[in-house]
Amino acid sequence: MRPAVVVVIVVQSLGLQAAWTQEPAQPRIEKEIEKQEKIYHSRGADVPSGYITGRALSEYAELLPAGFCDALGSLGGSDHWLDVGAGAGEAILDYYAAAGDDALPAGKCTRLAGRASAVALSIEDRRTDKWRRQATLLDGRMQYLAGRRLRQYSPAELGKFQIITDVYGGFSYTDTLSEFVERVLSLLEVGGVFYSMVQVAHMEDGTEKSSTSRLTELVDRAGHDVKVCSWLKQIGCAQVSCESRTDWSAPIELVRMRKLCSDVSVPRVKLVKFEAGNPPGRLFQLEP
Numbered sequence: 001m002r003p004a005v006v007v008v009i010v011v012q013s014l015g016l017q018a019a020w021t022q023e024p025a026q027p028r029i030e031k032e033i034e035k036q037e038k039i040y041h042s043r044g045a046d047v048p049s050g051y052i053t054g055r056a057l058s059e060y061a062e063l064l065p066a067g068f069c070d071a072l073g074s075l076g077g078s079d080h081w082l083d084v085g086a087g088a089g090e091a092i093l094d095y096y097a098a099a100g101d102d103a104l105p106a107g108k109c110t111r112l113a114g115r116a117s118a119v120a121l122s123i124e125d126r127r128t129d130k131w132r133r134q135a136t137l138l139d140g141r142m143q144y145l146a147g148r149r150l151r152q153y154s155p156a157e158l159g160k161f162q163i164i165t166d167v168y169g170g171f172s173y174t175d176t177l178s179e180f181v182e183r184v185l186s187l188l189e190v191g192g193v194f195y196s197m198v199q200v201a202h203m204e205d206g207t208e209k210s211s212t213s214r215l216t217e218l219v220d221r222a223g224h225d226v227k228v229c230s231w232l233k234q235i236g237c238a239q240v241s242c243e244s245r246t247d248w249s250a251p252i253e254l255v256r257m258r259k260l261c262s263d264v265s266v267p268r269v270k271l272v273k274f275e276a277g278n279p280p281g282r283l284f285q286l287e288p
Contacts, residue, residue: 028274061109065255072095237262237265
């Protein structure tokens with residue numbers, strides 16, 4: 001069974017650019033970001049359909065690039081894993097539950113060693129009693145940080161990581177895309193890998209569906225489409241690969257980004273349009 005994916009709202013066929021009124025851009029963006037904040041802080045019956053906060057590790061295996069499970073399984077006791085947008089932290093709980101459990105089926109991120117330390121990061125504190133019990137048993141090896149965005153933590157607070165994951169987290173939701181990618185890479189050890197995915201309007205391999213949904217888009221200064229993966233491949237000191245997935249209700253690209261050296265440089269983009277949602281519709285433009 002395929003994992004649940006977010007609800008996608010279809011807009012006009014001319015793309016995200018055509019879906020907006022003539023209202024001035026900045027006030028419009030601010031209104032939409034206010035709506036988005038309400039989604040982040042929603043609870044109970046107020047949580048919108050499609051805003052999922054409890055994805056299992058098996059869903060990470062489906063939604064992240066090939067090799068993620070092997071990389072996670074290779075982590076040792078001195079290594080660290082950061083999960084951005086972790087929600088209730090189900091994936092991290094599964095990581096420790098899978099350690100040495102021969103009753104679990106083979107494949108899909110099971111039979112993991114569970115040796116590394118893990119940090120779950122979420123805008124809202126969505127810890128469960130199950131999380132609190134497990135955290136007590138592991139005596140500091142798993143942590144939960146909430147209340148701030150990734151950019152609001154200093155490097156000293158978070159430390160360095162061998163693996164960073166993001167499944168419908170900050171990479172899909174941020175309104176400061178360049179800064180987000182830059183911060184992620186700054187937190188990776190050289191040789192560390194960022195595993196993520198993003199719904200995009202234009203796939204790297206050109207296999208996107210003909211209908212245009214409310215997805216992440218990128219344009220150059222002249223307004224011409226730029227593929228998100230092509231932009232990511234321009235990052236200095238990073239090796240980027242993308243896998244296109246068009247067999248689900250919303251086309252996504254699975255992103256693998258390995259940090260090659262410390263002198264990271266991320267091409268700058270600015271947000272020009274934003275529409276609240278799960279995930280939000282975003283249009284970024286390259287800066288000079």
